[in-house]
Amino acid sequence: MPETDTIVELKRRARRKAILDLIRRRxxxxxxxxxxLTHLQMPTVTHLIADLMAEGLVKEDGHCEAELGCTSVARGRRSARLIIDPASAFVGGLCAGPGGVLASVVGLGGKPAAPVRLEGALSPDALIEGLRRAILTAVEGAGLSPAHLRGIGIGLDGYPETSFQEIEDTLKGMLGIPVRAGRDVDAAAVGEGWFSGDSSVLFVQMGDRIRSGLVIEGGIHRGAVAGLGLGQAVIEEREGGRLGSGGNTLQDVASGGAICETIRRELGRGIRSKLPDLVGGDLSRLTLRVVIDAAGAGDILAFNVLDRAGRSIGAALAWAVCILNPDRLLLCGDLVQAGGPLTDAIRHEIALKVPPEWEVERRLTFAPSDEEAFVRGAAALAIRHLFGQDDAENVMCV
Known part of the structure; x- marks a missing residue:
């Protein structure tokens, strides 16, 4: 029975996806x-590789050697070495949230360039135009034209997930290229997995809020309840009382806001500290950055509060690691950038509570910048679509 055009196209897409993924991972x-490795006939492989080279996604780069991961050598001559061309195609990576919009042009290798920032949160009505303006400005700053972009990825914070499809469709209509949108923490997890080669990634942003995204076997895990994440986990009260300001979730006791509130409460109880002097006696001016700097300068109260918050976060992360067993745990945000007692406590708690076989030193990563993680992650949404790797596109290679 002859195959329909639809079946032929599905097979072509599945084979293209399998080949690109193999080259990317190897x-x-x-x-x-x-x-x-794909069990495809050589004429099929040759034809698909020619198509991918014409698209600019794959190129020949010298000849294969065993130590480079290539094993097949043609009789009498060396085989051409195929790689993903990191500079052959570009996508737009954008993140939008309470702080505004950040846009960048990103190559297939994941390096952002020509960042553009629009300060201030955009209303839902102004969001699409703001995203369009930001990415076009970034493209111009990179010395490119909009025609160079092969797609756009967007990581969003604070906008309803029900609006993501409308954002994708509207921007695609404006710019004429594929658009993929998702939560910024989910996108960051996708980006870490995509560019590192890890199949499962737990990403946690720790600052004024504690937020998380999870990728399992390369696909975003959205869960049963929107917005439910690590920050909403109820943790055990420690040392006879809560660290935070009225709740016992991780968000309540170990976020940046909770840390500052704990400092204010302890100062109100008469605990001695240099912190009031650092804010001119006005504790409403107390910020996480001030607490971090004070701890670094030897302030005992600041150090102890950060240490206890770090131990609370580390204990919650240890449970998550034992349940999910991710290839990578990536932490970022203001609390991570604090370093010192807080990150030391996180690492110590995870190492204490997670079996050594998980190899904490190898799998636990502290990202220097959450903004870069979000932009790279957003770009990965677009690159993944370009490579035929969307969550919904799980067609077997036959």
Missing amino acids: GAVSRGDIAR
């Missing part, structure tokens, strides 16, 4: 290796 591979 870093370097020959046509012969592709045929052997």
